[in-house]
Structures are given as structure tokens and as C-alpha cells.
Amino acid sequence: MNKNKNSFLFKDISSLKGVGKITKAYLEKKRIEKVKDLLCDLPHSIIDRSKISKIKELEIGKIATLKVKVSKYNFPRIRNLPNKVICSDNDNKINIIFFNSFEGYIRKVLPIGKDVIISGKIHYYKKNYQITNPTYIRLAEQKAELTKIFPKYSLTEGLNEKIYRSLIHNVINNISHDYDWYKKDFLKKNNFNRLKTTLNNLHNPVKKIDIFSNDYRRLAYDEILANLLVLLSSRKSVRSATKSKKIYQDKFSKILLNNFPYNLTNDQKLVLKSLDQDLKSEKRMFRLLQGDVGSGKTVLAFLAAANVIESGYQVAFMAPTEILANQHFDQAKKLFSSINIKIEILTGNTSSKNKKKIKLGLADGSIKLLIGTHSLFQKKIDFSNLGFIIIDEQHKFGVNQRVRLAKKGGDNCDILSMSATPIPRTMMLSIFGDMDLSILKEKPKNRKNIITLLKPENKISEIWPLIKKQLSEDKQVFWVCPLIDDSKKLNYSSAIKKFEIIKKKFPNESGLLHGSLDNQEKDKILFKFLKKEIKILVSTTVIEVGINFPDANIIVIENSNKFGLSQLHQLRGRVGRGIHESYCIMLYKNNLSQNAKKRLKILRKTNDGFLIADEDLKIRGHGDILGFQQSGIKDFRFADPIHHKDLFLLAEKQIKNMNIKDFKNYEDLINFYDRVNLVNDIAN
């Protein structure tokens, strides 16, 4: 496969002829660091110079190619004034303007009386069309050379398009024809071209990028497979190590269970069994627990924690935010109250005095359960015998971080991640293939329904009585707006403006929360809401994380069509956590299309997060789905979970038939798609 000959692809970009310090700096802004990175940045569209326009059909602001006759020069003898050449076709005129040019040059490229082809952006100035510093000029007899289709890249300012194109052209030319990580049969069977041909086609497009073309699909497939390979080798390295089995008699977990005022659902029981098996096994647990908000993940994590503590190990529980850490801490203290163990909380706000005490308690093993934020995994925090790490809202952590955590825990450490972000099944393996998966589908039975209403904005007055009534019964309200502040461009409600209105209606009862506040300020307001000093919280979507406000039972969402369905579903999950009937009121502008209304109605029909995620995916594509940004899907530049669903499945199939020793044939593939950092992480 001609590996060595193609190793230039993985060298630094400055190894290319023509890339000096300045170009390198520009390219780095585009995150082009290695030679192959040039190839992964596909042209997003084309400039079509194959069509010759007439002057009278020109559109201002567009790039056009003209065939004209050179009729007159105007060379002003005053410095700084540009040279001008007047050209014409039929009876129409266009001015070609040159700044910083020499008369001799102009006379040479645009000889009077000759037919020429000129290409550039069309402007209009003093009632004349003009092109300033044209991109191309050729004599008409050289037409073939100029009138082509050019790829258009999203260049950083300062990069010359012609140079950039020729760089790419040279790199592709230097790839050997037979260089590929796939066998010929495989390519043929899937209608894929070889790597060189694929790249050549994609970088010399005849039309706009087409994600259904065989060439594009091949890159998407490459990328999916690279991701899978890396996750699976991570999985392998985690699995290959053995740990000491955890030995316990369920004494602690039984005490906890007895304190629960409810029975576990069947799904919860099944998951608990898997956790049990993992803990008692010689293989390390590396498990993802997925379940909708409120499906009862956290209580399971605590039950497993109780078992681990009984077996003599310490447990670390990591939450994504300070306030969530506090809630888990409060819950843990209650749950574990009949077992005499030491529980502590460590966050960015922990005083240095307390921090010192906690460090000691961790080191001498007296603290059994530590709950906190990222601070738990600072270098200076050392446990005496950590046996279990629980990560809440796992989607905030990428694969890298998962691997790092696993290492931090040491050889005997089991890892449980929890996530409420439903990931469509097709993508599961490609994003979380390094982990085992448990899903909680069933919701606890005692849940009160959330009544979901769709209302046009102009009927907002209909909801005030409902809100007043709930407030008088000591309930609380979330009021969500898409924007922080009013915008000239977007006609959406903003939290700041809405707060002004609500404050007048409900003085002394309302608060404002949005992403521009710093974390401390945010937490302060959330604590106030928790303590019910605030009854109506006007906010942006910052309230999304899994915080429990048991008395909040109404959520109003403005411009609801602006959000993804999954996001709306997660927002809706902020209420209905207590024993009261709850309401989700989705407001929309009156002129909403039938389709948009149909989309929102899906939420009225179902409360199943997985189903909603699939619908969302069908309608909007992956970019919008909540949590995907953080979940690892952002690492995909080419692959798209809806339109390349078959490729995700194909990759799974290919991997299944692959031998471990085949993996090394794909080293270049993994490097090509930059999964290499991961590989290093795993190998260390």
C-alpha cells in the first residue's frame, strides 16, 4: 500500500514547498497543521467560470467571467489614482480598474483592439460596471485555460486562493495511486473510489458539495470507521486489565433500599444487576447508563456506591455543576443517614481550610463518598483506595476525558457514566463504543403526568390565571426565552425584556438567570429559587442540567419552535419532579407553519425521550440535537447520522468481521482523521 511513500501526508504543513512561516500561520488558523489536513477541508462550493456572461446581464456583487474587447486606456498621471481600461461587448461598457499597477503590464495583458477574457467580482460605480483588480485575464485565444469551474474554500483572510488550490493539487498528485487502507474488493463492493481518486474528485467539484455522492460517502465512512476503531481499542485496553473483585453482601444497599418510599422499576432492577455483576467481576466496569431525566439513574448509582463502600473502597461522584453537586450531596446525606459513613463535597467554592481537611480524609480513607465537580480530579486530590467513579451527565465529557478518568482511578476503579441525552441507536457504537450500555426505558410509575399545551403568543393572557393559582399554592414557575437580550436581527423573546414584564406582574417573586452571568451569580440565583425566595425564574436554556426543583410545576417556553424537540423535552423535564401535576406551556408566534406545529405536537403525543430524539433527528439533522455537540458527534466532520445511517451500520459490520491484528492496517486511517491523540492517550 505504499505506506512510506505517502508518509509525507502526516508531516507538518511547513514541509510543503511554498509554505513559509506566514502561510503556515494562516493555515493554522484554519486548523491545518499537517499536510493531510489540507485534504480534509473540502471546498464548500464552486466558482463557475465556465459560463461567459454578457455585460448587460451582469449582477452586482457576483463573480463573473466576460469576453470583451479592449477599447481605451486611461492612465492618470497622478499618484494613487488607479489605471483604468475601458472594455466593451456589443454596445455595453465595463471599466477594468487597476490599483498599484504599471502601464507596461496593462498594455501587455490587455492590448487595444484584442478580445480578452476577464474574470472578477462585479461592482457598480458612477453608473458603470467595473471590475477592480480582476482575478484572471487571458487573451481570448487562451479561453480553455480560464473558463473552468473552481473549487471555493472557506479561506482565512490573507490566503491566496490560487496558491491554496495549487498546494492541494500538488499534495493530491503526490499520493500514490494504490495507496489505501481498504482492500480493492471492499471499495468495489461499496462503490467507493480509491483514496487518491476520491480526494481528487472532491477537490475538483463540478457542482456544490453533495453528501450523497460516492466520494463524499467514502470520506464519511472513513471517519466513522476511524472513530469506531479508536473506541474499540480503548475498550480493549480497559478490558484487558484485571482488577480485584469487589466483595460485599448487599448490607448497605439493602438499608438504602428499605429507606426508599417506593419499589424499583423492573428496568432499574435489571440495571442494578448489571452493575452488581460488573463490580463483582475481575473486569473493570466501564458502563454508560442512559435514561430520560427522572428515570431513576441517580438512585441506582447510589445503590452501587453503597455496595462499593461496603466492600471497603471509596467512591467519587462527579456532577457537571456546583448546584447539582450540592443536590447530590444533600440526597446522599439523606439516603446514607442510617449507615454511619463520612460523605463530603468538594467544588471550586470549597474553602481552602475545608479542602485541606478533605484531602486528609481522602488520604487516610475516612471519607467514603466524595461528591463534587471537576475539582474532584485535580492532580492534587489523592484517594487512599478509590474503587468507583460515577459521572453524572456524561455527555459533557469526551472520550479523551473518559480515558483520563479511568487512568486517574487506578487499576481497581470501576466507572459508571450517566446520561440523559438519548443517542440514536445507529450512532451509539460510534460514539460510546468504548463502553457497555444500560438503558432505563421505563419511568417510575408514580410520576404525575406533565400536561403539555401549545399556545399562540397572543393568547398568553389565558395562562395568567393558571400561573397565579399555582403560585398561590406555593408552586414555582420556569419561564424560558431563547435570547438573553433583545436582538435587532431575531424576532424572539429575550429573558431580560421578559423579566421586566414579569417583575411588574409579580413583584418580589421573580428572578432572572442567563448565560452571561458568571457561575457564582448563577448559582446564587438557583439557590434562591431552590429556597423559594424566587417563585418565577425567567431564564434562557441555562436551566437545562438535571437540577431537581420539586415544587416547580410550570414551565413556559417562548418561541418554542426555535428549539429542537429533544431540547424542549429536556426543558420539560425540569418540571414534574415532585408529586404535583405539572404543566409545560409552549408558546409560538401566530404565523407558525403547519409543519412547525406538527413538529411541536410530537411533544404532546409522547414523553419518550428516545422517540423524540429520533423524530428530531429526522426533522432537523444532528447539529441541533441537544447534547450531541458535547457527546462526541462534533468530532465528525463528514459523517451525518441521518443521511449516512447505512454507513454507521456498515462500519459496525466491518468491525465485527475484523481481527484484532487487522487493526494495525488502519493506523493511517486513524491518523488521517485525527483520532491519533486518542490513540496516544490510550496507549500511555
Ligand code: ADP
Ligand atoms: P435521574 O437521575 O435519572 O434523573 P433520579 O434517580 O434522580 O433520576 O430520580 C428522580 C426522582 O425519582 C428522585 O426523586 C427519585 O427518588 C425518584 N425515583 C427513582 N426511582 C424511582 C422509582 N422506582 N419509583 C418512584 N420514584 C423513583
Ligand code: MG
Ligand atoms: Mg440525575
